[in-house]
Amino acid sequence: MIQISDLCFGYNLKKDLFSNLNLDIHPGQIHGLLGLNGAGKSSLLHLIQGLRFCDTGSISVFGQNPQSRSVPLLRESFLLAEEIYAPNMSMKKFVDRFAPFYPKFSLESFLKFLNEFELAHNSHLAKLSMGQKKKALIAFGLATNTNLLMMDEPTNGLDIPSKKQFRKILAHIINENRIYIISTHQIRDLHSLIDNVIVINDGKIIFNHTINDICKNLHFSLAPQESNHSNIIYQERVPGGYLKIKNANGRTSFEPDLEVLFNAIMTVNDSIKHAFQQHSNL
Numbered sequence: 001m002i003q004i005s006d007l008c009f010g011y012n013l014k015k016d017l018f019s020n021l022n023l024d025i026h027p028g029q030i031h032g033l034l035g036l037n038g039a040g041k042s043s044l045l046h047l048i049q050g051l052r053f054c055d056t057g058s059i060s061v062f063g064q065n066p067q068s069r070s071v072p073l074l075r076e077s078f079l080l081a082e083e084i085y086a087p088n089m090s091m092k093k094f095v096d097r098f099a100p101f102y103p104k105f106s107l108e109s110f111l112k113f114l115n116e117f118e119l120a121h122n123s124h125l126a127k128l129s130m131g132q133k134k135k136a137l138i139a140f141g142l143a144t145n146t147n148l149l150m151m152d153e154p155t156n157g158l159d160i161p162s163k164k165q166f167r168k169i170l171a172h173i174i175n176e177n178r179i180y181i182i183s184t185h186q187i188r189d190l191h192s193l194i195d196n197v198i199v200i201n202d203g204k205i206i207f208n209h210t211i212n213d214i215c216k217n218l219h220f221s222l223a224p225q226e227s228n229h230s231n232i233i234y235q236e237r238v239p240g241g242y243l244k245i246k247n248a249n250g251r252t253s254f255e256p257d258l259e260v261l262f263n264a265i266m267t268v269n270d271s272i273k274h275a276f277q278q279h280s281n282l
Contacts, residue, residue, distance in 0.1 A: 006058070007021040008054065008056040016055070020057070023198070025198075028174075028175070029179075029210070030170070030180040034199045034262050039200045041152070041183040042183065044183075046079075079151075080152065080154060086136065087125060098140070110139055113169055149179070150181045167193055191259070196209070196210045201266065207269070214256050217276045218256065219245070220256050222241050226242050233245045236263060
């Protein structure tokens with residue numbers, strides 16, 4: 001489990017990026033970390049990984065402080081950064097050099113993932129395209145089998161077939177003891193994988209709910225025209241008409257559109273919060 005308590009962090013003394021941020025992240029789910037550009041998604045992942053230190057407050061990852069950079073914790077955490085670095089070496093040499101840092105690394109899984117991404121296992125990293133390098137590092141990260149796997153914009157630079165393969169692979173390796181955090185702007189690439197939606201804005205967590213809770217509290221429906229009904233929390237033009245979000249009030253809903261939900265959270269968050277509060281008070 002990850003526990004973040006009263007976290008304050010900033011890159012300068014004039015303004016905090018995070019101000020008393022609190023967040024608990026549980027294993028067994030894929031957590032989608034969403035937010036506007038500059039909201040601090042990447043910074044939060046770096047803080048959890050221990051690559052940056054909080055000014056005040058605390059972060060606990062599996063009961064340990066990531067700032068200590070302890071070997072047992074580093075063995076159980078992997079961060080795939082948005083800006084990837086692929087050293088000038090063969091795939092085999094890369095694995096020989098870096099896999100020993102991860103005791104649960106599976107060479108068999110790595111080779112399987114490379115095959116699914118249609119990458120040759122004897123490729124030289126320097127000769128791969130940027131998208132191919134990313135697929136190689138994704139395959140490596142998934143094969144580490146760490147209890148904490150964080151990926152920052154993993155689908156950026158991937159072609160459509162590769163995005164499909166990424167979703168397929170990730171869906172098959174879910175483990176109830178592991179924590180998966182994916183920071184992304186490409187919500188439509190990953191909406192079918194995300195179990196829990198976390199939205200960060202103005203230095204705080206403004207939304208943190210599972211897909212199951214979203215379906216219980218919010219009703220999504222598609223209509224051909226815009227409506228002025230007072231029971232509509234938010235509506236947005238989409239292909240086929242207008243996607244409307246209402247208070248569920250016991251109604252069943254189709255799978256929520258996370259991109260529209262994110263826009264609603266950023267636009268009418270008080271109304272979204274009220275819908276969840278109403279359900280909790282029943």
